[in-house]
Amino acid sequence: MFTSRVARSLAASSRIRLARTAYAKAPILRAYATVPISESDPDYVTIVEVGPRDGLQNEETIVSADLKVELIEKLARAGLTHIEAGSFVSPKWVPQMEDTIEVINKMERLPGRHYPVLVPNMKGLDKLLETLARHPKSAPSPPPTDEIAIFSAASDVFSKANTNCTVAEGLARLEPVARKALDNNLQVRGYVSAVITCPYSGKVDPKKVKDVTKALLDMGCYEVSLGDTVGTGNPTSIYTMLDAVMGGAYAIPPSKLAACL
Ligand SMILES: CC(C)(COP(=O)([O-])OP(=O)([O-])OC[C@H]1O[C@@H](n2cnc3c(N)ncnc32)[C@H](O)[C@@H]1OP(=O)([O-])[O-])[C@@H](O)C(=O)NCCC(=O)NCCSC(=O)C[C@@](C)(O)CC(=O)[O-]
Structure with missing residues (x-):
């Protein structure tokens, strides 16, 4: 027996x-x-795939909308649950993302997946909301997206180069964007760039990282991704930065943080 x-x-x-x-x-x-594991498992990690947006945005040769759609669909079919599908930024600044509306409307949306898009200002959000309004609630497919990502930096010079405004000006601009997105049932995720080194002004103060992260969480971001944008971090500098962000007054819990790798 x-x-x-x-x-x-x-x-x-x-x-x-x-x-x-x-x-x-x-x-x-x-x-x-792989063994299926549930979201409540302490080893569970959510991967936010940013290739179709972050990976392509600096490509000089314009990738067609159809090819972007194919990439996103393949990533979703490979099992990724969060795929950043594009951005509603100014095409004068990032021409590669000009066709995001076409991409998110054309791509197959699988149930249970999220296809966030990056939004820098109210103009970008309004364009997204117009697109979403054209998707009837009775449609059999999920809407083009249910999430936006807003972004800031821990360095004024970086912020100026990326969004033509200081960190404080950018945060003031983003606050009503986050509120309006939440009012329209969109989830909001945040990014902080240059959390270790700014490519223009050098070493970044971890306190600045913490202040910007807190500001984004206070606006309603469900998590904030910390990006070592130029990749100069090492175990010591990352530890020091995280120690400052997660400790002391108004400590930010790790459940509210993500890493941009
Ligand atoms: C923030 C702005 C718009 C300010 O840009 P600006 O030039 O100061 O804005 P403006 O208000 O003066 O507008 C200039 C023109 O852009 C238009 N415009 C203005 N906004 C929009 C919009 N949303 N959609 C479409 N068009 C827009 C606007 O209408 C106007 O057109 P014109 O009147 O001259 O014909 C610009 O600097 C921008 O788009 N920056 C985005 C840059 C970007 O996408 N960077 C990459 C993403 S961030 C990143 O990759 C880091 C991250 C997230 O991955 C984390 C990490 O790893 O570090």
């Missing part, structure tokens, strides 16, 4: 054998070694 544990293990191994046989007969099928 088998103990139930052995029986389970035999059942599992026969499933593996069956799977292997099926795999041998159908070579285009892939076998995955």
